[in-house]
Amino acid sequence: MSTVGKPIKCLAAVAYEAGKRLTIEEIEVAAPKANEVRIKIEYTGVCHTDQYTLSGKDPEGAFPVILGHEGAGIVESVGEGVTSVKPGDHVIALYTPECRECKFCKSGKTNLCGKIRATQGKGLMPDGTVRFTSNGKDLIHYMGTSTFSQYTVVADISVVAIDPKAELDKACLLGCGITTGYGAAINTAKVQEGDNVAIFGCGAVGLSVIQGCVRNKAKKIIAIDVNPDKEEWARKFGATDFVNPSKLPDGGKNLVETIIEATDGGVDHSFDCTGVVSVMRAALECCHKGWGQSIIIGVAAAGQEISTRPFQLVTGRKWLGCAFGGVRGRTELPNLVKDYLDGQLKVGEFITHKRDLKDINEAFDLMHSGDCIRCVVKMF
Numbered sequence: 001m002s003t004v005g006k007p008i009k010c011l012a013a014v015a016y017e018a019g020k021r022l023t024i025e026e027i028e029v030a031a032p033k034a035n036e037v038r039i040k041i042e043y044t045g046v047c048h049t050d051q052y053t054l055s056g057k058d059p060e061g062a063f064p065v066i067l068g069h070e071g072a073g074i075v076e077s078v079g080e081g082v083t084s085v086k087p088g089d090h091v092i093a094l095y096t097p098e099c100r101e102c103k104f105c106k107s108g109k110t111n112l113c114g115k116i117r118a119t120q121g122k123g124l125m126p127d128g129t130v131r132f133t134s135n136g137k138d139l140i141h142y143m144g145t146s147t148f149s150q151y152t153v154v155a156d157i158s159v160v161a162i163d164p165k166a167e168l169d170k171a172c173l174l175g176c177g178i179t180t181g182y183g184a185a186i187n188t189a190k191v192q193e194g195d196n197v198a199i200f201g202c203g204a205v206g207l208s209v210i211q212g213c214v215r216n217k218a219k220k221i222i223a224i225d226v227n228p229d230k231e232e233w234a235r236k237f238g239a240t241d242f243v244n245p246s247k248l249p250d251g252g253k254n255l256v257e258t259i260i261e262a263t264d265g266g267v268d269h270s271f272d273c274t275g276v277v278s279v280m281r282a283a284l285e286c287c288h289k290g291w292g293q294s295i296i297i298g299v300a301a302a303g304q305e306i307s308t309r310p311f312q313l314v315t316g317r318k319w320l321g322c323a324f325g326g327v328r329g330r331t332e333l334p335n336l337v338k339d340y341l342d343g344q345l346k347v348g349e350f351i352t353h354k355r356d357l358k359d360i361n362e363a364f365d366l367m368h369s370g371d372c373i374r375c376v377v378k379m380f
C-alpha cells in the first residue's frame with residue numbers, strides 16, 4: 001500500500017533531555033509539504049557534533065529532538081513543487097543546504113546558505129512547524145536532517161541525489177565528517193604542492209584533512225593527537241610525522257616550538273579538528289610568519305572563546321574556519337561520491353564499528369572509547 005501523502009509510523013532514536021541516553025521508540029512522520037522531501041534513511045553515521053548537542057553544550061540545542069546529520073537513504077515521496085529529486089533516488093541529507101538563490105549562495109564566496117538557517121537552528125521546518133510526533137507530542141528536527149529516524153523530512157534544498165552504485169553505509173559518511181575535513185584542506189585552505197601542514201586531532205575529520213593534503217601533494221603532513229593509537233591511523237592516511245604532545249619531554253608545553261623547528265619557521269596551513277580552544281591557539285601559533293593560516297573546524301562548547309596575542313595576526317598569520325569543508329552539497333557531493341567510486345577517496349576505511357538502530361546508544365559510548373573513528377548505524 002502506498003505511503004505517499006500519508007503519515008508513516010516508524011522507529012526513531014529520540015533525545016528527550018541533555019546528557020541522557022536516546023530512547024528508541026515508534027514515532028509518526030508526517031507527509032512532506034511543498035518543497036519538502038521524505039527520505040527512508042538506510043544508514044547514518046554518528047558524529048561528535050551529535051554528541052556535543054546531546055551533552056547540552058550546544059547553545060542551539062533544544063529537546064525533545066531527533067538528532068543525526070550524517071545520513072543516506074532513498075527518497076520515499078516528495079511534496080508539491082520538488083523537482084531536484086524524485087522517489088527512488090539515492091540521496092545524502094545536507095545539514096548545509098544549497099538554495100542557489102540567497103545572498104550567500106549567489107555570492108560564490110561561501111557554502112553557508114542562508115535560506116532556512118533561522119528555522120533550522122530552532123529545530124523547525126522552513127514553515128515553522130515540525131513533521132515528527134511521538135504519542136501526539138511534537139519532536140523537533142536537528143540540523144535540518146534528523147537522520148536518527150527511519151524516515152525523515154527535509155527541505156528540498158537539504159538533499160542531494162547521488163549515484164545509486166554508491167553503497168549507502170559508506171556514502172552516509174560523506175554527509176559530514178569526511179567531506180568536512182577533505183573540503184577544509186582543498187576548498188578552504190587550498191593546500192598546494194610542497195606545503196607543510198599540521199593537523200590537530202586525528203578523528204574522522206582530521207584523517208580526512210590528511211587525505212585532502214595528500215591529494216594536493218603537501219610535503220610534511222604532521223598529525224598531532226593525544227591518543228597514541230591515532231599514530232597508526234594518521235600514517236595509514238598519509239601523515240609523514242606524528243606528535244603526541246603528552247609524550248614530548250616538556251609534557252607538551254613546547255609543542256608549538258617543536259612544530260616550528262620541524263618546518264623551518266612554521267607550517268603553511270594548520271587545522272584544528274579537536275574543538276579544544278587551547279589547541280586552536282597552538283594551531284594558529286605554529287603557522288609560518290607572514291602567510292601561515294589556521295583553519296578552525298572543531299566545534300567548541302558554549303561559552304568557550306579563542307585567544308592569542310594580536311601580534312600573531314599583525315605578523316601575517318591568518319585565522320579562518322569552515323563548516324562542511326566549504327562544500328556546496330548539491331553541486332559538489334556527487335563529484336565526491338564519484339571520487340569514492342573511482343577509488344580516489346577513502347570512505348569505507350573510516351568505518352570501525354557498525355550497530356543496529358536499537359543499539360545506537362552504544363555508538364555514543366564508542367566515541368569515548370578512543371578506538372572508534374566512525375560507527376555507522378543500520379536503520380532497518
Ligand SMILES: NC(=O)C1=CN([C@@H]2O[C@H](COP(=O)(O)OP(=O)(O)OC[C@H]3O[C@@H](n4cnc5c(N)ncnc54)[C@H](OP(=O)(O)O)[C@@H]3O)[C@@H](O)[C@H]2O)C=CC1
Pocket residue numbers: 047048049052176177180200201202203204205206224225226227230245273274275276279296297298299300322323324325370372373
Ligand atoms: N566545522 C564543521 O563543519 C564540523 C566540525 N566537526 C567538529 O570537528 C571536531 C572533530 O570531529 P571528529 O573527528 O569526529 O572528532 P574525534 O573526537 O573523533 O577526533 C578528535 C581527536 O582529537 C583528539 N584530541 C582531543 N584533545 C586533543 C588535544 N588537546 N590535542 C590533540 N588531540 C586531541 C581526540 O583524542 P581522544 O579520542 O583521546 O579524545 C581525538 O583523537 C569535533 O569538534 C566536531 O564537532 C565535525 C564535523 C563538521
Ligand SMILES: N[C@@H](CCC(=O)N[C@@H](CSC=O)C(=O)NCC(=O)O)C(=O)O
Pocket residue numbers: 047048049050058059060061095096112117176299323324
Ligand atoms: N549549533 C552550534 C554550532 C555547531 C556548528 O558549528 N555546526 C557546524 C557543523 S558541525 C557538524 O558536525 C555548522 O554547520 N556550522 C554552521 C552553521 O550555520 O551552523 C552553536 O550554536 O555553537
Ligand SMILES: [Zn+2]
Pocket residue numbers: 047048049050069070176177
Ligand atoms: Zn558532523
Ligand SMILES: [Zn+2]
Pocket residue numbers: 097098099100101102103104105106112113114115
Ligand atoms: Zn542559499
